Amino acid sequence: MAVTIASAASTKYGTHSESSSRELFGEAALKAFNDTSIGPNDLDAVYVGNFMGDLIEDQGHMGALLADHIGAREAASVRIESACASGGATIRQAILAIESGAADAVLAGGVELMSVADIEHVTDALANAADDIYENEQGLTFPGIYALMARRYMHEFDATREEMAAVSVKNHANAVDNPLAQFQKKLSVEEVVESKPIATPLTLYDACPVSDGASVAIVVSDEFAAKQSLDTSVTVLGTGQSSDAVALQDRSAITQTPAAERAAEAAYEDAGITPDDIDVAEVHDCFTIAEILALEALGFYEPGEGVRGAVKGETALDGSLPVNTSGGLLGKGHPVGVTGVGQIVELTKQLEGRHPNQVADAEVALAHNVGGSGASTTVTILGGA
Amino acid sequence: MAVTIASAASTKYGTHSESSSRELFGEAALKAFNDTSIGPNDLDAVYVGNFMGDLIEDQGHMGALLADHIGAREAASVRIESACASGGATIRQAILAIESGAADAVLAGGVELMSVADIEHVTDALANAADDIYENEQGLTFPGIYALMARRYMHEFDATREEMAAVSVKNHANAVDNPLAQFQKKLSVEEVVESKPIATPLTLYDACPVSDGASVAIVVSDEFAAKQSLDTSVTVLGTGQSSDAVALQDRSAITQTPAAERAAEAAYEDAGITPDDIDVAEVHDCFTIAEILALEALGFYEPGEGVRGAVKGETALDGSLPVNTSGGLLGKGHPVGVTGVGQIVELTKQLEGRHPNQVADAEVALAHNVGGSGASTTVTILGGA
Known part of the structure; x- marks a missing residue:
């Protein structure tokens, strides 16, 4: 099944230290929704790439948390983590979900809030992407x-x-x-x-640099795009x-x-x-x-x-x-x-x-x-x- | 595409405070490999469910780390996190990967090491599965x-x-x-x-209770099972x-x-x-x-x-x-x-x-x-x- 990009948007990347992950993710999602006729209720799934929310904001379980925050409370939701490749892995899992036939429309997004922690803490958090025993220690x-x-x-x-x-x-x-x-x-x-x-x-x-930001891509099946008369050109x-x-x-x-x-x-x-x-x-x-x-x-x-x-x-x-x-x-x-x-x-x-x-x-x-x-x-x- | 379980195994759950996540995961994977003719090199992907490795062992990036540890260094690897449903979500993502046609054989496993931290730390880590702003705080x-x-x-x-x-x-x-x-x-x-x-x-x-342990299921496509003459009966x-x-x-x-x-x-x-x-x-x-x-x-x-x-x-x-x-x-x-x-x-x-x-x-x-x-x-x- 062919997969197309229905909408894609990012916040500005930089320092958003007055913000939270849910606010940043919401901002990017809102921009993406504004560019398409797809709404939160159309989403079968919300996949979230995030690396250090547990360490910086004491917040795991970002899949369900952010799905709810953007109005897609009932969508299947997961967080995908592959260190700094979490975003790319999230996109790929969303594409596979559509190709499997289990979903027609998936919002694949990523969010990271880093600047709110001091730099030693961020360095420590980033180091979790390396081998703790043979590298960090x-x-x-x-x-x-x-x-x-x-x-x-x-x-x-x-x-x-x-x-x-x-x-x-x-x-x-x-x-x-x-x-x-x-x-x-x-x-x-x-x-x-x-x-x-x-x-x-x-x-x-x-x-x-150390950066805060969020990005989302709404990926849909060809069939869904045709049925909804979506204006999509990127596959x-x-x-x-x-x-x-x-x-x-x-x-x-x-x-x-x-x-x-x-x-x-x-x-x-x-x-x-x-x-x-x-x-x-x-x-x-x-x-x-x-x-x-x-x-x-x-x-x-x-x-x-x-x-x-x-x-x-x-x-x-x-x-x-x-x-x-x-x-x-x-x-x-x-x-x-x-x-x-x-x-x-x-x-x-x-x-x-x-x-x-x-x-x-x-x-x-x-x-x-x-x-x-x-x-x-x-x-x-x-x-x- | 139909998906079948080629092998499935767990460590004993309990206290493994002398162990590490990689050792526990390896033990479960080895048991699973011992029950099937599939080896690590046959795996297209390794999906890992884990909730608190970042908080307990300073170790993220568990997908690649554990894929390598069990001998499947080149497999596509991700960590899947949905709090205490991380394991179920990992199984489902593995099934969808096979149904999409992107993979024929996926090892979907989970690992958690909790007992090495003191109970206050474990309680804090578990609380990351709740809403930090409106519940934990x-x-x-x-x-x-x-x-x-x-x-x-x-x-x-x-x-x-x-x-x-x-x-x-x-x-x-x-x-x-x-x-x-x-x-x-x-x-x-x-x-x-x-x-x-x-x-x-x-x-x-x-x-x-607070538990350490690991479990893995090797899921494969029907076609792969037939081609490899696998003895599978659970679909x-x-x-x-x-x-x-x-x-x-x-x-x-x-x-x-x-x-x-x-x-x-x-x-x-x-x-x-x-x-x-x-x-x-x-x-x-x-x-x-x-x-x-x-x-x-x-x-x-x-x-x-x-x-x-x-x-x-x-x-x-x-x-x-x-x-x-x-x-x-x-x-x-x-x-x-x-x-x-x-x-x-x-x-x-x-x-x-x-x-x-x-x-x-x-x-x-x-x-x-x-x-x-x-x-x-x-x-x-x-x-x-």
Whole structure:
């Protein structure tokens, strides 16, 4: 059964410290409902991606809580968690629910409230996405993990700090024109390289910020869309998902992300396309090195060549394959359990021709969402009319 | 596509304070693998039900972590959370994944480690399943919530403490012969009523214990089972899931559980059967009152009549509809994110004719799993050969 996107919307990502998860989720859902004739009562299910509500707001059971808050009290509801890939996993479970025939209309959303806690608490919470025994308790948190990957990549492929920094420069530039992005400030390569060190070789602007936000996508079956005369033009062409060891030390290599390779391969096969068919992509750039590894895992570049994307302008808005036109996690922000849903919101806008950084003739789009340092990856491919 | 149970197994529920979640999950998975020719490499996905790993073990991202730990490193993996219905929701998502065609073989498991934390911490963690703003912060935790439901039920239907206690007596009696149950000790009505008060009118033996444990079910498509020549006899006849307000105050009534009524109605319709067709059931008896409300919501008794089940022996092992032959949450234990999977393990044994409390001629079985005080409910109906 074909699945289409009936509506998709996000709050602004950034600091919403006067808000609660239910308020943020409600805001995004209301925006999505306002753009479609589907109402809360039409929803068979509400799936919620969230990573740290238990730790920040003492609130679990977000599926039922948020379904009720948006007026869909009776819908089947669950929370889906795969660390920072929670959003992408939520989208995929919603798509599978429709393909199974169990649901016609599912609201797949994500919400994360991070800024209300102090930074040590947020760092602790984020560390739950790593292997507690073999990583956290040894003092290794995510900046350190990605620094190891970056350092090794620089060594293996003679990449420079300045080249890596180009990813941040590009994504921050894209964020400037995205009103929903957390930052609207251009950065130079020098500013990135000379920003505060967080885990050598990575500096502050190599890393995504702490972000609050919510995003939702209402996904429906083709049949439901036709019956309700919905104005939908974006369809799901394919999905893929794969996993890997959570602890970096247990991986076969640290400059490749095999889970992303497998997820992409499955999604391309599901969609019946190749990497060459992708017109625009949102990839998981929690750190600059992560976008570079993503470009390689997704088949856009050979190993060691991904760093070229931003340096040569190939992944810029006017490049051959624009990547992270939203600003990405670096510029748009990274409310962790939301990001995979937010990518779908951004790509839906691209395929509907209404993105603030519109890519001309965008017809096929790809979203790549990673949990931890690569242990969970989802890839979703969307097609426009 | 029809879905069948290839294998299902549980650890003993109880205190495993020298263990970790990964070890417990591994133990249950190994038992399940030992009973089938399916190995970890055959799994397309690993779905994990867990509620409080973030709070007890500083460990999220359990999907990928546990998939890897059981040798299925590359499988699509997610954690599913719907409070105490996490297990039931995990089973249902696994079934939908197979019905969608995206997977042929899914290991749906649950794990919970609770006893390693002190009881105040566990109570706090459990409270995350309630509405933090409108319940927890007002001082209302689960014993109090269920006490309100019990008190109102006693008032509306002239039920007595002794009648409610009969549920605990029955389930503890069933647990005596279940080697995987946490308790193997018969109780009398007097012992239940005279045990320590926890939230009047409920006493200690009206409540389930704090439990560690893991359960897994390997669910596969019919086609996969045939291709692999698997010896399977238990099939999924139907599933249903619905939600309700998380906060008790927001419900239409507190002596009914409408989410369970809707989930049951959907599952019966999906299976093409009626409550009369059920031969054996595992229902969510976190407190004695919960089993009584479950019997009514599932259509086995009229409102106000559910209390009769245990009192008259109708739900006993030799009654017209044996309920919680495992010992239920009261006697078998309640590792919260596991329970819904554990119910499937117990019912699979019943339908395969190898349960320690075997019900003669059991052909159709029902599992009912509740999150919070009724905000999430899943119902799964299984059929034997």
